[in-house]
Amino acid sequence: MIPYGKQDINKDDIDSLVDVLKSDFLTQGPKIPEFEKKVSELSSSSFSIAVTSATAGLHLACLALGLNKDDYLWTSPISFVASANCARYCGANVDFVDINAETYNIDPILLEKKLIEAKKNNVLPKIVIPVHLCGHSADMEQIYLLSKKYNFKIIEDASHSIGAKYKEYPVGSCKYSSCTIFSFHPVKIITTGEGGIVTTNNSELAKKIRLFRSHGITRDKSEMLSESHGDWYYQQIYLGFNYRMTDIQAALGISQLKRINEFIDKREKIAQKYNRDLSSLPLRIPKQRNYVKSSRHLYVIRINNGESRLKHPEIFSQLRRLGILVNLHYIPIHLHPYYSKLGFKKGDFPNAEKYYQEAISLPIYPKLSLENQNFVIQSLKGLTT
Ligand SMILES: *Cc1c(COP(=O)(O)O)cnc(C)c1O
Numbered sequence: 305m306i307p308y309g310k311q312d313i314n315k316d317d318i319d320s321l322v323d324v325l326k327s328d329f330l331t332q333g334p335k336i337p338e339f340e341k342k343v344s345e346l347s348s349s350s351f352s353i354a355v356t357s358a359t360a361g362l363h364l365a366c367l368a369l370g371l372n373k374d375d376y377l378w379t380s381p382i383s384f385v386a387s388a389n390c391a392r393y394c395g396a397n398v399d400f401v402d403i404n405a406e407t408y409n410i411d412p413i414l415l416e417k418k419l420i421e422a423k424k425n426n427v428l429p430k431i432v433i434p435v436h437l438c439g440h441s442a443d444m445e446q447i448y449l450l451s452k453k454y455n456f457k458i459i460e461d462a463s464h465s466i467g468a469k470y471k472e473y474p475v476g477s478c479k480y481s482s483c484t485i486f487s488f489h490p491v492k493i494i495t496t497g498e499g500g501i502v503t504t505n506n507s508e509l510a511k512k513i514r515l516f517r518s519h520g521i522t523r524d525k526s527e528m529l530s531e532s533h534g535d536w537y538y539q540q541i542y543l544g545f546n547y548r549m550t551d552i553q554a555a556l557g558i559s560q561l562k563r564i565n566e567f568i569d570k571r572e573k574i575a576q577k578y579n580r581d582l583s584s585l586p587l588r589i590p591k592q593r594n595y596v597k598s599s600r601h602l603y604v605i606r607i608n609n610g611e612s613r614l615k616h617p618e619i620f621s622q623l624r625r626l627g628i629l630v631n632l633h634y635i636p637i638h639l640h641p642y643y644s645k646l647g648f649k650k651g652d653f654p655n656a657e658k659y660y661q662e663a664i665s666l667p668i669y670p671k672l673s674l675e676n677q678n679f680v681i682q683s684l685k686g687l688t689t
Pocket residue numbers: 356357358359360383384386387435461463464486487488489498499500
């Protein structure tokens with residue numbers, strides 16, 4: 305069996321976990337701030353807040369930016385459902401901006417068109433969440449310019465793209481956003497088991513996210529709304545959650561971060577080989593914009609259903625039958641029954657829906673062997689020509 309993605313855990317990773325288990329702290333110890341500092345260094349951001357998952361990070365970012373019941377949040381229909389669900393957790397409305405047909409990210413031109421319409425109807429979004437699909441950054445500067453004109457905040461869903469770059473800026477630098485979210489689920493670039501992090505340069509936002517991460521409780525006298533009762537005292541000032549990462553997870557994250565460049569280099573080599581060996585087949589290989597360095601989280605091909613010997617669903621099933629556990633990232637969010645019930649329907653986002661009929665995620669992960677990659681390539685050749 306060849307999965308589409310897989311973690312790479314070595315002896316140093318395991319040793320770092322054992323060290324934490326033998327230490328005084330399993331949670332809320334020194335590993336969390338150490339991991340946060342390392343992620344801030346990597347991403348050139350002022351603050352990092354480690355959380356239980358990217359989903360939790362998206363929720364906290366929305367809360368901290370004040371997303372409320374009557375507000376709108378816009379995101380890409382081609383993403384994991386968490387990119388939209390975070391708005392629903394806050395009781396807010398969700399809408400989508402169709403993808404660019406080449407990058408599969410939110411299209412800034414379509415975004416502007418939708419903003420012009422929304423302004424007329426007085427339903428401008430409070431937050432827009434671009435998703436850097438596959439590790440390829442969305443066109444952040446264009447989206448940022450629109451955010452100034454139409455007065456919305458930006459959260460980057462960078463679950464796929466720690467270690468990637470947009471122009472000369474590391475993803476997570478928040479040069480063009482309020483905050484950025486990374487995921488450390490095992491299929492992502494580095495892992496902590498479950499886990500995520502929020503990066504930001506805004507100290508007020510960082511403070512709020514830290515409070516919301518831990519029940520809305522503060523031990524800092526300067527933040528309390530009334531006099532402290534004594535040295536034991538803490539005070540709940542918001543309704544927060546328990547979204548804290550453990551020291552065990554943070555230690556794994558610190559250890560994994562040491563190899564992030566190696567991981568991305570290996571992914572890049574695999575992507576380059578796919579590019580070379582698949583370019584003559586009746587399918588589309590992913591295009592990279594020249595302003596981007598991708599982390600190559602996913603390698604998505606699009607089947608040319610008009611020219612290919614077999615069509616998309618058959619190719620997908622045949623590859624699985626051969627033990628190649630391809631995947632499809634993603635089912636357009638608006639087509640899930642939960643979102644259909646909110647009023648979305650087929651035809652709403654045509655670029656996303658066309659993508660869905662053609663996309664297949666091929667295996668790509670640091671430990672993918674040359675032999676297995678060749679098997680994937682030969683199998684695809686056989687099924688498409
Ligand atoms: C994986 C993923 C998430 C959710 O990450 P978790 O850490 O599993 O909560 C959100 N958005 C995107 C685009 C993802 O790929």
